[in-house]
Each structure stands twice: as structure tokens, then as C-alpha cells.
Amino acid sequence: MGWRDRGVQIKTPEQVALMRRAGLVVGRTLEMVCDLARPGLTTGELDAAAEKHIRQLGATPSFLGYHGFTGSLCLSVNDEVVHGMPGRRVLAEGDLVSIDCGAIVEGWHGDAATTVALGEVPDEVVALNRVTEEAMWRGIAAAGLGGRVTDISHAVENHVRASGDFEIVEDYTGHGIGSEMHQPPDVPNLGKPGRGPRLVPGLALAVEPMVTLGSADVDVLDDDWTVVTRDGSWAAHHEHTFTLTPDGGTWVLTALDGGRSMLESLGVTYGGD
Structure with missing residues (x-):
């Protein structure tokens, strides 16, 4: 079965360059x-500012x-995991x-997310947010030419499991x-390594662990978008879009420094410009 049959899109260097432009808009x-x-x-005020900023940057x-969906951002607060509707x-x-933010430049997408605390939060929440971000980076670092998609998944899971009493959505x-x-392939946040499509130059993936302080069971609110933890425990979410370059380097298209x-x-070769 070939890449085309799997529905996996491999980008040319010129297309990756456009994705980098979109990624910089997202990062900024x-x-x-x-x-x-x-x-x-309000979350609506943040969303309005983001839309204006994205458009001012030409995206x-x-x-x-x-x-x-009615927002330019997904804004998810406390027990909301992802897809929070601004309002x-x-x-x-x-x-x-x-x-969580996405932008399009000349038809090509960038997608990334971060989680921030407003003022003082309990130590367990600080740890939750730190571990989620670290797990995302461990997942990206585990991607190498010739590897497979679930190498990323396995690295994410290993870091979360080793870091405390957290659960993965x-x-x-x-x-x-x-x-x-959103395109194939899915990139799960847990699982055995060595499975899924091979990692090749021009494949772009968004890695985005969602981690909770309690149960990993979730529900969707009546707005048909906002995902919340079933037990009310708090959650964190981090995401970056990356690709692998022909020389084996890793380029994080949504990080302002390319992830360098x-x-x-983490001992990974940087492959950006």
C-alpha cells in the first residue's frame, strides 16, 4: 500500500516552506x-484579538x-480539555x-497549542502543565527517518507515566x-512503538498530548464542541506541528525558533532554516 492509498500527504520543500510561514503566524x-x-x-475578547492578529499577519x-466552529481559537479552561468555544x-x-490556534497561508496550515496558568495555581497543576509540555517534546524527539508514527505515541506515554499520577486522554x-x-495519519498519545506509517521527509504531523489530573474519561458539552473531563479534574494540552528534513533533522514549524x-x-538534530 502506497502513501497515496493511505491518504497520507507528503509535502514538497516549497509546500513545507508555506507551512512554516503559517506556523510562524500561529506561534506569534x-x-x-x-x-x-x-x-x-473574556474568552471572546481573547479570540477577537487573535483573529485580528492572524489577519494582520496575512493569514x-x-x-x-x-x-x-465560531472562534479563531479553542480556549479551554480548567476541566475543559480541548475545543473550548470562545464566548x-x-x-x-x-x-x-x-x-489552541490554527492559521492558513496560501492554502497550507499550521496548528499549535499551549496551556498557561493565570496567577498562582496548586503545585499539582504546575506539574500537570509541565509534564504535558515535556511529553509533547519527547514525542517529537522520538520521531526519526524510517521510524513509525507510534514511536511518537510511545515516547509521549512513557514520559507521562514516569512523571506522576497523571492520565492521558x-x-x-x-x-x-x-x-x-486534519489529515491522516492519527498520532495517538499512547501505544506500542513501531506501528503506523513510516516517518519520511515531507510528512507533517501535529503532536498534541492531553493530560489530566484525574480520570481520562471525557464528555462533550451541549455546544457540541467543548470536551470536559467527566470527573471535573483539570487538564492541560500542548501541541506543535513538525516535519523531518531529508538530512534527518527535525523542524518544528510552529515554534518561533523552529524548535532548535x-x-x-534532547540530543536531536535541528533541521530548520
Whole structure:
């Protein structure tokens, strides 16, 4: 079975360059929103600022209008895991806010997320957020030419399991990305290594662990979007889009530095420009 039969899209270097442009828009927008976020603002106000910023940078929001979604960001607070719908909710001191952003440049997508605490939060919440971000980077670092997609999954799971009493949400996964925001293959956040499509140059993947302090069981609210933990425990979510270069380097298309600092700290060859 070939790549085309699997529905896996392999990008040319020129297409990857466009994805990098989209990724930089996403990275800069997340940076702006993190700086802006504070108690007293509504999630709708953050979303409006993000849409304006994305458009000022010459891109289009990926999420706005996607299957009827009404925001340019997914903003998920505390027990909301992912896909939080922006609106009238007022952010408060001590909230944990996941900010997920997508942008399109000339038809090519970038997608990334980060989670930030507004003020002081309990130590267990600090640890949850740190471990989730670390697990994302361990997953990206585990990707190498000739490997397979679940090498990423296995590395994510191993780090979370070794880091404390956390749970991994299984119902939602990372994904392929390119001329569409969501493409094959899925990138699970747990599982055995050595399975799934081979990792080759031009394959772009979004790695996005979602980790909770309690049960990994989730429900979807009546807005048909917002995913919450069933037991009310808090969750964190981190995401980056990356690709592998022909020389075996790793390039994180949505990180402002291309992922160089984190990759090199993990002993991974940086493959960006």
C-alpha cells in the first residue's frame, strides 16, 4: 500500500516552506495571546484579538467556520480539555487556560497549542502543565527517518507515566496536517512503538498530548464542541506541528525558533532554516 492509498500527504520543500510561514503566524499569535490573557478578560475578547492578529499577519484563521466552529481559537479552561468555544466566560485568577490556534497561508496550515496558568495555581497543576509540555517534546524527539508514527505515541506515554499520577486522554489524538488542518495519519498519545506509517521527509504531523489530573474519561458539552473531563479534574494540552528534513533533522514549524533549543537539549538534530 502506497502513501497515496493511505491518504497520507507528503509535502514538497516549497509546500513545507508555506507551512512554516503559517506556523510562524500561529506561534506569534500564541505568544501575543499568552501575553494578553489575564483575569477579567473574556474568552471572546481573547479570540477577537487573535483573529485580528492572524489577519494582520496575512493569514486566515483555520478554526473559524470549521464545521461550524465560531472562534479563531479553542480556549479551554480548567476541566475543559480541548475545543473550548470562545464566548462570554470571564477568566479568573488561578484559571488554567489551554490556547489552541490554527492559521492558513496560501492554502497550507499550521496548528499549535499551549496551556498557561493565570496567577498562582496548586503545585499539582504546575506539574500537570509541565509534564504535558515535556511529553509533547519527547514525542517529537522520538520521531526519526524510517521510524513509525507510534514511536511518537510511545515516547509521549512513557514520559507521562514516569512523571506522576497523571492520565492521558485517549479519545483525541494528534494528526497529519498540510493542505487540510486534519489529515491522516492519527498520532495517538499512547501505544506500542513501531506501528503506523513510516516517518519520511515531507510528512507533517501535529503532536498534541492531553493530560489530566484525574480520570481520562471525557464528555462533550451541549455546544457540541467543548470536551470536559467527566470527573471535573483539570487538564492541560500542548501541541506543535513538525516535519523531518531529508538530512534527518527535525523542524518544528510552529515554534518561533523552529524548535532548535528544545531539540538540541534532547540530543536531536535541528533541521530548520
